[in-house]
Structures are given as structure tokens and as C-alpha cells.
Amino acid sequence: MLSEAFTRTAPLYERVRHVIPPIEWPFFADDVEAILALKRQRNAVVLAHNYQTPEIFHCVADLVGDSLALARKAMAAEADVIVLAGVHFMAETAKLLNPEKTVLIPDTRAGCSLAESITPKDVRLLRQRYPGVPVVTYVNTSAAVKAESDICCTSSNARKIVESLGAEQVIMLPDEYLAQNVAAETDVKIFTWAGHCEVHERFTAAEVRGLRWQFPGVVILAHPECPPEVVAEADFSGSTAAMSDYVAGHKPGRVVLLTECSMSDNVSIQHPELEFIRPCNLCPHMKRITLANIREALEQNRHEITIDPAIAARARRAVERMLAV
Ligand code: 13P
């Protein structure tokens, strides 16, 4: 027998029926309904990254986007509580930009291999090795690492940020592949760090060539966290938002998004007429976030993000400097 929540949330199910079989919806309906009520009670918003599963992204999120968009939207959010459906560094960035608001991450284990790859001490040692060279830090880092940096960047604005400094050389960390992909497009000399995204480093150029052979006419979009040889074989490279915009603008009949798996689900909902070929890799950190723990986060006010004020002030400066470019 169908639950009442199932019937009441039927219009929301319509949004995701393209990618969620009807048999699965009863498992989501209660939590979706509870989250919508809790958001009203607590004056809360849910911010969801493009890698969140469709029932989160399309049914309970108020604001969605790539890392840059989430940072900007967090700042504009008129709410007392922000639930970040994404990974820990995103919640920290939201807190840096909204020190007065309560920012919650539903599972503290939602980390990131890039953020794990570097410590504040590493950044200080790099500065000693390259004296006077500015440090551009990808937002996929802890607040403590951002605090050691001159400016942050995301995959949306990396080249623009590097060039905005007017320097001949920059240190760009921690994503070696993003840094190499930017270096291929700019005259600025870039010193890299050997951090990698565990999701994007697994794509290979041979895989891209295989896709072209297997699916004639396919348009291949790659995230710039992919190795440079993968980006070189792709038709386009950009942040998750840029990939989504590319699909909306070009409407390729057959397309592959070389990135995290939920991205194709979320974008394909908006373009059911297009064929999405789906070799993808799951991000185990993004997948820590579920409807059930978003509901618990709102019910129990957990897990609240706090940042040491001394670190926060310096990290905020690096993020705000990026947002001003
Ligand atoms: P963007 O959404 O900013 O492209 O970042 C991708 C990513 O890997 C975030 O974890």
C-alpha cells in the first residue's frame, strides 16, 4: 500500500521519474516531506552540489551549482541555517562567508582526496622554496590551508584567477592536473603540488578514444580535474556548471560527461531528449550525503561547522579575494 507521503510528494517524483524508478520513490517520500517541513520550521536552506543524487538535487535543494556558485549563493542566502549537501570544504567555505549563520554538514566523513593531500605546513614549506611567488589555492582544501594562501580559485575561474595576479609565476595547489590544465592555457609559469581527485584521476585517454570508436558522433566533456591527456582528447573541458551550460547551449545528441556519476543523472533530467553515455566514477565522499542524514541534520542541528576565528579571518580573505575578481 502506498504511504500518504508517497501520494503527497507525487509532484516532486515527476521531476525525477526519468532517472528514479517508481519502485524506489516510497523509500524517499517520507524523508523528502519531512525535510521540506523542517526547512520551513527552521528557516533553513539546502545547498546542493551538482554531484548530489537526484532526489536531493531536484527535490529538496533550494540552491544548486558548482563550487563557485555554491560559495556565491551561500552568501546571498537569506536563512538562519544552511545545510550543505556536498563535502566538508564546501560547508567550511559557506561558513567562512556566513559567520553568523548556522552551517550544517549532514556527515562529517564527506571529505575530499584533494583536501586531504595538503596541510598548512606544506604550504609554508612551498613558500620557503619559492620565495615571493603567490599561492593560488583550489577551494577543495581545508580552511587552514586557505588561510596560508593569497587567493582561492575554483575550476570555473582558475585561469582568470591565476592571470589576475599579474605575476610571472604562481604556486597552484593542490590539484596537479587542474594546475597543468591551466598551465596549458596561460603564459604564467605554474608550480604544482601532487594532489589528485580520486574520481577524475581514473579517466584515461584510451577510454576517451574507445568511447569515440564505440559511440560515433559522441561529444565528450571532461572536468579539468581529469589528467591533461584526457582533457586534450575531450571536445570541451569545464567545471560542473560549465558542462551543464554546454549541454544546454549545444544540445549534443549524444554526450559523455567525464566526471562524477550523479552529474549525468541531474543534467539528463533537464534534457530527456539527449542520449547520455555514462562511463562515470562515484565520489564516495559526495555519496555520504543522503536524504536521511539531511533530515537528521535539521532535526538534531548536526553537524555544525565551526572554524577557529584566527584561521577563519585569513581563509575568508583568500576566498573573498577570489570572489572579487
Ligand atoms: P566544480 O563543481 O566546482 O566543478 O567542482 C567539482 C568538484 O570536484 C567538487 O568536488
Ligand code: SF4
Ligand atoms: Fe573531492 Fe573529487 Fe570528490 Fe570532488 S569529486 S569531492 S574533488 S574527491
